Amino acid sequence: MLVNAVTVYVKPEHIADFIAASMENHAGSRQESGNFRFDVLQSSDDPARFLLYEVFASQAAVEEHRKTAHYLAWKTKVEPWMAKPREPRWHTIVAPTDPASW
């Protein structure tokens, strides 16, 4: 399993647009058999900073995600709304070790 914690900096005038597009991407991503979580969070300090917390079964599941209509639609829509390039951070899991906890 792999976890991508992606920080996204959004132009202030597009915060509402970004939230709407990311909720759609969340809903689609959670239908993927290889996706375990797709949490969309907004910073408490800076409403223009978001964190996407994406948990996948494997690298193959990540590749499948990148081919989906919902991901491609999200990417195309939100890229012009970003204040700077998004910052992905990939992780492996230390805990919880039980797959049922994901």
Place this chain on the structure above:
Amino acid sequence: MLVNAVTVYVKPEHIADFIAASMENHAGSRQESGNFRFDVLQSSDDPARFLLYEVFASQAAVEEHRKTAHYLAWKTKVEPWMAKPREPRWHTIVAPTDPASW
């Protein structure tokens, strides 16, 4: 609900110690009624960088967490093992909106 995504930079010689202590803190935290997740992740790029993904029901639940024996034991143990101060980042939740998803 509140989510704290905490980045921790660990001295390389204490990575194994940090993992062991954080697994104990994970296990204790998940017993708290106000805790929904306590994921411990290790960076794929830098084995000395960790992300703690902590989800709480409320600010009161966070205050309760900070009084627990497992949190206080973790804090005392790991502070000397950190290469620099940890970086907490607090968030509110955009998605999933269903509390049962947490």
